[in-house]
Amino acid sequence: MTVLGLHHVGHIVRDMRQAVERYGTLGFSLPPAAYPVLPPAPGAPAEPFGVANTHAYFPGDFVELVTLAGSAATGAMPDDARPIPLRVPDDRLPGIVAAIRNTTANLTACLDRFEGVHILMFDTDDVGREAVRLEEQGVEHGGVHAVQRPVETEHGTRMEPVRFLELDGATPGLVAEGRVGLAENGGSDHGPHPNGAVGLVECVLCVADAELPQAEERYARYLGLPARGDGGTRVFGLRDADITLVGASALGELLPGERPAALPGFAAYTVATRDLGATERLLRGRGVPLGRTARGEIFVPAAAALGVAVVFRQAS
Known part of the structure; x- marks a missing residue:
């Protein structure tokens, strides 16, 4: 078995400030929300853009809080939000902006259905092997992608490589219930949580x-x-x-x-x-x-x- 468990679930919320407060009341410890900052066009000033998030981390997996950032935002930005500058060469900027807007559109479609969990990522030790298996099963997906995500630990923030794929439904990257896929390298030593x-x-x-x-x-x-x-x-x-x-x-x-x-x-x-x-x-x-x-x-x-x-x- 190479699908081991849950990598994370993603809770899409309208108001990150409200969500962080609510999760705090439920006894979860979360780092300040990360807000990507990117110039929407070459030479333009950088601004919050795309999708903001924070995480309730466990040793092997996590719960992600996700909201829309920038002009698409539907709620207040927390006072302690962390800007995460995205440095992209000018010639690659239009493609990155288009990809982020596609992700934002998918999450907006989810939020239009209801506020709640719309993301389910399974944990695997080899996403490339799983990509081949899914293709053999006739399951369409968007291919394996490699990114780096900031992970908060008790020793500070570190960048950690993540490889993942998302399953395709009627829309690329979106099945009927939301975003479903597989990923490697979940969890962190951030915590502990007051709720245990x-x-x-x-x-x-x-x-x-x-x-x-x-x-x-x-x-x-x-x-x-x-x-x-x-x-x-x-x-x-x-x-x-x-x-x-x-x-x-x-x-x-x-x-x-x-x-x-x-x-x-x-x-x-x-x-x-x-x-x-x-x-x-x-x-x-x-x-x-x-x-x-x-x-x-x-x-x-x-x-x-x-x-x-x-x-x-x-x-x-």
């Missing part, structure tokens, strides 16, 4: 009941393994995490009180925590509303977590 979170262990995709078999077949090709389960739920068990597919009529059994914002859509993600009892006490002490899953875990409802339910599970 130590890793990303599940993502839940909700689909129309009639579309569950097709979604199962599609993810079986993405992941190269079969699902288990019957009825309204299917689970793909990776080495380090699960991908759960659930029919819309069964979502309330999995997460009581939850309803899908749109179909298909990512309805929840789960983080493992060192001490679930301590996590629950912290969240209740901060006035965070909590539900309880069918498995007895605690979760923050989507209405209190900007469009996605956040589940906390006792680490094994």
Whole structure:
């Protein structure tokens, strides 16, 4: 198995300042949001452009908060936001600007559906090998790309290479539920988190009941393994995490009180925590509303977590 688990999920938000405050209340530690700065044309002054983000890092994976930057921004920039200058030669600038605008358009389309998780990247130890496997399975993708991302650690910021690919649907880089792909090199030693979170262990995709078999077949090709389960739920068990597919009529059994914002859509993600009892006490002490899953875990409802339910599970 070369798809090992979750690399990250991406929570697209309208207002980064509000999102950072909300995640802080939920007990996550995040570095200041990074805002790319780029001249939109040769000779023009640099300005925030494209997509801004910050991360709740765990040792092997992370949760990303994403928002639109610059003229496309829909919310306030945090006071401690970090400008990240992008240095691009003038002859390459138009191509880079066009690529960033394409990414921005995809994220805008996601945000137009609902505020919540629209990005799911699987962790792999060899994205090139996975690209070949996907092609053999008839899964279209945009090829392997190599970038560098800033990673915050207790010793400062370092640039880390990342290779990734994104799956194509009706639109390049976008399938029905959002951006889905594979990447190498997730996680960081930034932290710890007051809520005790130590890793990303599940993502839940909700689909129309009639579309569950097709979604199962599609993810079986993405992941190269079969699902288990019957009825309204299917689970793909990776080495380090699960991908759960659930029919819309069964979502309330999995997460009581939850309803899908749109179909298909990512309805929840789960983080493992060192001490679930301590996590629950912290969240209740901060006035965070909590539900309880069918498995007895605690979760923050989507209405209190900007469009996605956040589940906390006792680490094994």
